[in-house]
Amino acid sequence: MQTSEEEFLSPADMKKVIAEEAVSRFIKDDMVVGLGTGSTSYFAIMKIGELVSSGYNLKCVATSLQSEKLARSCGINVVDLDEVSKIDVTIDGADEVDPKMQLIKGLGGALLREKIVAAATVKEVIVVGNDKIVDRLGTKAPLPVEVLPFGHKHTGHALSKFGCDPVLRMAGDTPFITDSGNYIYDCRFDHIEMPYHLEMAINNISGVVENGLFLNTAYEVLVCDRRRNITAMSDRVNKELGGNNIRVL
Numbered sequence: 001m002q003t004s005e006e007e008f009l010s011p012a013d014m015k016k017v018i019a020e021e022a023v024s025r026f027i028k029d030d031m032v033v034g035l036g037t038g039s040t041s042y043f044a045i046m047k048i049g050e051l052v053s054s055g056y057n058l059k060c061v062a063t064s065l066q067s068e069k070l071a072r073s074c075g076i077n078v079v080d081l082d083e084v085s086k087i088d089v090t091i092d093g094a095d096e097v098d099p100k101m102q103l104i105k106g107l108g109g110a111l112l113r114e115k116i117v118a119a120a121t122v123k124e125v126i127v128v129g130n131d132k133i134v135d136r137l138g139t140k141a142p143l144p145v146e147v148l149p150f151g152h153k154h155t156g157h158a159l160s161k162f163g164c165d166p167v168l169r170m171a172g173d174t175p176f177i178t179d180s181g182n183y184i185y186d187c188r189f190d191h192i193e194m195p196y197h198l199e200m201a202i203n204n205i206s207g208v209v210e211n212g213l214f215l216n217t218a219y220e221v222l223v224c225d226r227r228r229n230i231t232a233m234s235d236r237v238n239k240e241l242g243g244n245n246i247r248v249l
């Protein structure tokens, strides 16, 4: 039987389906919840807003000013990260996911706070459409690197020595400025050969604040395809399958 085009989800619909799935699987009453940033996290925040309206008592930590504003507009109680000792679950998007659940994040510009929030989180749940799955990191998305504005051209030049092409992210005629007042260089690679080595080497450059490689961070990655199939990648599944596979639940 042929499947008509109308039966396929659009990229935006995949984001909504997977974000809502993550909220229903992971968010329980009385939790401390991390709110990601981006167009997929948008749907998670809206769904969490519905849970709050239905009576859930949640404390939420936002990974960006944008997500904080959205959350407050939905009646969500947003607290400062330092007001909680840990975050039970964070739901966030990603720009690339490899078969071992290693990630590139930060095209939405929130990588620094996202990484700090992820480090304080027990279960970092990543939600993506299957268009974000890659065999090797760096093949589709550039790697965003947040840098101090001071001497940023020198920092960008130092980044180029890793074999990439760093481009200063712009917002119109002026550099894009992160929530922490920094700039971002988007570094295009053919592919990233040794992500662990690269992560450390980049963060060793003076002027670099943080980079968008999120290694060994995801507790589970939930993936939606255009036919609405939902796939879970998890550490447990990866160990069982030797780190190369995804299991469809």
Ligand code: 5RP
Binding pocket: 036, 037, 038, 039, 040, 041, 092, 093, 094, 095, 104, 105, 106, 107, 108, 109, 110, 111, 114
């Ligand atoms: C923001 C991020 C986002 O999670 C990532 O860019 C994915 O965004 P989207 O859900 O809009 O595709 O890392 O810094």
